[in-house]
Amino acid sequence: MEFLNICLPIQDEKIRSLRAGDAVLLSGVIYTGRDAAHQRLYECAQNKMPFPVNLKDQIIYYVGPAPAKPGYAVGSAGPTSSYRMDKYTPMLLDMGLKGIIGKGVRNDAVKEAIVRNKAVYFAAVGGSGALISKSIKKSIVICYDDLGTEAIHEFTIKDFPAFVAIDCKGNDLYAMAKQVYRKI
């Protein structure tokens, strides 16, 4: 399988060239966030407060890493299910977020926001957190330290493996691929 190398922050031109189903290796900086951090960012926005992290043109990875063993940058760190963040994602995309790494299907509101903002949704392989952790070279907590694993971390990644799941035209790999192999 051919992998496309992508440097982050991702450029608009690169996003336009990606198609659902492309295999990619991502390198650069990403931010983590899952249920609790999203809830806090959402409340921030509702109260017209500034975010504690600048997400403009950045990528959020839905993950709650396991603790790092001594000598490791991070513990096991695979993706968590994305649908739980559907409520918050259109708002973040409209505020300038460029991409997401997670796993699983998104609702129509998220797909529309991806198309509207020319963004991209990457799928990482759920349950391969040990392997994925090898592509995370550095991890620092940026904010919401009290949330433990759910804090927002900055990850420096090198050759992080993923697939384009929803491209900027709204093509959805999950829906397309399922139809190809469905015999029922």
Add this chain to the structure above:
Amino acid sequence: MREIHISEITRKVKQLFLKASYHIPSDVLAALESGKCKDKSPIGVAVLGQLCDNNYLAADESIPICQDTGVAILFIEYGQEVCTVGGTFHDAVNEGVRQAYSDGYLRKTVIYDPLFDRRNTRDNTPAIIHTKIVPGTQVKIDAIPRGFGGENMSQVKILVPADGLEGVKKFILRAVDEAGPNACPPVVVGVGIGGDLELACEYAKRATFRGCNSHNSNPEYANLEKELLAEINKLGIGAAGLGGTTTALAVNIEYYPTHIASIPVAVNICCHAARHASSII
């Protein structure tokens, strides 16, 4: 009466959760390897390859297979001629869980209260402990670190006799279809049929760690398992939900007598790691 000191229980529980978190059961690994050779989708083959590599790496380096090291679930068969000494059995189990999750760099995932206090308990206790009293002088422990990607996708329904076998099949297939990519396929599908609401659920969970090569000893249920596995693998969901012919590794069914008015059916969907370790004291 045989006496077992609580320290032995704590030590064993700790050992089992570490083993289950780092080492995938060999039958599950064999099923993933077999899927990798047979899947019709190039992406599916790549994903199954990544999963196998992940499992070898986790075992080699003693790191968790998955960051979601889950809630600690235990199924205990407690011999009626065993006397626990030095403290309470449940405290000893929870201490083993606490030590495994702290010393083994496993993620602490349990919160105090689902609604009003969602703070992390920070040591992954309390465990969920199912205890059955059995004849004998031994204690059998099945340790299951269960992530909730699959648990969130699990379903239970009380069908009625008029729904029959067809209704049961339809419900199971629909549950796996609706779970889609979220449960980290290829999944192990545990099904509990009969009993009452909670017994069906308990049997469904038990069925998820029966193994990928076993069939129900009742040939009618064994055939139903084979038929459902074939049907599920036609759904197209595939490994990681990215399309393919390996959507489930196994369908395991357990059943129990029930009421004349009812067919309780629970479907417990477990991710491809199907983490489990077992031991007898």
